[in-house]
Amino acid sequence: MVKIEASILSADFSRLGEQAVEAESAGADGIQVDVMDGRFVPRTNFGPETVRTLRPLLKCTIDVHLMIVDPGLHIETYAKAGADRLIVHQEACPQRLYEVLQSIRRFGVAAGVSISPGTPLSVLEDVWDVTDAIQIMTVNPGLGGQPFLQDQVPKIRNLARRLHELGKSIPIVVDGGLNTNTAPLVVGAGANILVAGSSIYNRGASVAKNLAALQASISGFKP
Ligand code: DX5
Secondary structure: OOEEEEEHHHOOHHHHHHHHHHHHHOOOOEEEEEEEEOOOOOOEEOOHHHHHHHHHHOOOEEEEEEEOOOHHHHHHHHHHHOOOEEEEEHHHOOOOHHHHHHHHHHOOOEEEEEEOOOOOHHHHOOOHHHOOEEEEEOOOOOOOOOOOOHHHHHHHHHHHHHHHHHOOOOOEEEEOOOOOOOHHHHHHHOOOEEEEOOOOOOOOOOHHHHHHHHHHHHOOOOO
8 A cells, every 4th residue: 555665864874774674674665765965955965885785784675865966877876786766856857867767777776756846747748658656745855854845735636647547557755744644645645655754763752653653644545
C-alpha cells in the first residue's frame, strides 16, 4: 500500500548507520539519502560514500535524492555505490532529463524525477516512459524540518489523475513536511511513497514510536 521512507537528513549524523538501521528495523520501507551540492541548493550534504557505507547495513530501498546540478555526471558513481533509486531534479537538467533518466536505468537503477514547488507537472509530459517514480516536493528542497506546503496537495491530485488517464502506474513520492497531520492529506491525494525526516528522527520519541504513529495516521488509506 503506501510506503514510508525515512530521510536521514534529520538523523543523528554521529551514528548515521545505526539510525538508518533503526528505521529499517522499525518498518521503514526505505531510506532516503538527500545529496546536496551547495549549488542546486545552498547547503552541502552526503555523497556517494554515504550510500556505499549504508549499503551493506540495509536490505530496504536506498533512495538517493540528488539535489545537485548536472546530475547526469554522477549517475554511475551513485549506481555503483549501491543506490536502488536515483531521483534527479527536473530543474537541474531541463534539456537532458530524458537522457539522464535513461542513463540511470542503464545502470539497472530505478529512475526518478523530482519537481520543486514552483515547477508545473507539464514538464513531465515527455518522460513518462523513462520514469520509475515521480517526487513532488512539499517543501523547497534543501533543508529538513520545514513547514509543509499545503498548496502542493492539488499538484499531487492532478498528477494521480494524469497517470490514471495515461494508464500508468508510476509511484508518486511526496517529500517534505510530512507528519501525522499532513501525511493523510497527501495519501488522500494519491501519494504512494512518503519521505519523512523530522517526524521520524526527533527528541520527542523513538524512531520506532514516531514511525508507528506515522503509519497509523495513514492506515486504512488506499491511494
Ligand atoms: C529536503 C529533503 C527532505 C527532508 C525531509 O530537501 O529532500 O527529504 O529531509 O525532511 P522533513 O520530513 O523534516 O521535511
